[in-house]
Amino acid sequence: MSERIQRMLRDPRILIGALLTLAVVLLALFGPWIAPYGEQQIVGRPFTHDGAFLGTDYLGQDVWSRVLYGGRSVLLISLVATLLGVVVGTLAGVIAAYAGGWLDEVVMRAGDVLLAFPQILLALVVLSAVEQPTWWMIALLVALAHIPRVARVARGVALTYVSRDFVAAAEAMGESRLRIAVTELGPNLVVPLLAEAGLRLTYSIGMVAGIGFLGFATDPGAADWGQMTNENRLALLVQPWGVLAPVILIAVFTIGTNLIADGLGDHAAKGTSS
Template sequence: MRRGRYLLGAALVALPLLLALFGPLLAPPPGPRAVSFTLSDAHVLGTDFTGRDVWRQVLLGGRSVVLVAVVATALAHALALPLGLAAALTRRGWLEELLMRPLDVLIAVPSLVLVMLVASALTPGLLGLTVLVAIVAVPDAARVVHATAVEIAARPAVEAMRMHRESWSRIAFGYVARSMRRTLAADAGTRLVGALYLVSTAAFLGVGVAPDAADWAVMVDRNRPGSDIQPWAVVVPAALIAGLSTGANLLFDAALQHGGKGGATG
């Protein structure tokens, strides 16, 4: 059962990632625009309502969705991990409050609203959108790290390391972070799906991506009104986004089951 889940997750993730990485290298040069909803050798998925080749748009459209979401998820965890560990391992209550309470304020603001507010002032490109999505994900991720690390920090092993004057980084990253890697892996899967949703929704609204850009989310939004006539321009990019989200969670679930309880014990 676990092996089947792993293989299915790998298959669902592989295609969107490969298209995001290598699709632009394989994309044919742009040809003359001609609206043709029938499949042909020249247009294997037909064209959209502006005459653009759908297959070419699929090959070009993954980087702005997939890579932004993946990089934003990694960046969010890179920021949240030391923040949550610092709050959990400090013996000063005021410092823990100082680190965690501002995050509660950010969590109270819907992520999409925050993206729209910042975008209205800065109009970010793909790099700015990546950083923005990562920052939006940091409060939730930091709370997960903090809640898990507090329990681990109470173990006798941590107190023994402190008595032996081990460095903070060794305690935090060498023991506590290693002990919570299963939790971090599970959270990364959830965080990736949230990033995909946020990046796709932002693209629908024209945030960070031009309205006529070769982007899977933009393709879905632009071609949705005529999906009964030209379904491939909507179905293919939507399936790739959904496949990556579903596959990532299946992979993380399979990896967590394979790893058992794992981690260091106190």
């Protein structure tokens, strides 16, 4: 296992992806401490080059400072949604693959029902029904979009292991089905599901930013990368940095996580074939 991890770390895609992802995460975490101005501080006229080097936004707030403040909420919600979706989806997929029969059918058909709904539309319908969306509400809605997709991947991978000798040995020792699914099948899914988690995190970032762009941010006055693109889009030709700066950071993060996911996916495929 350690040799396999070392090979993955030597993969240039995984290394470059990790560096890009880490750079954006560090900027989002420590950005408020290095921001030249406050999150809502007016520093000049709207859509001008006043303030720091990226100019001002639609209210005259410093764009660079808003960017540094705006990453935490997007990344936090995306990370929570991804973790929740991957954990629940993995459990559902592994249990369905191992149990088989009617339970497998119920889990997969329930996933089909969720996949039938456009997830962003479902999220907007729910969020428009509440007075003020909360971060955990957005995280749950995004996680709900991940669960059936992750469950299908986990089920497909787990089906290759349910008939192996180590599963039969665990059954002969009298271990419960749930324990076998978690402790015997679970570790064999780590690398494939890490690749899937990278893709799910990319999807989470896009969906959370999209929800903010459409006006459903948790705090209308706070800095938010998705919300910033909506607030400043009308002056894109005059002062583009209010839109471009958050979009570039989201793109860099997306590229980084996709590179990691692609590298892990290739290593998972090689491990399966060998």
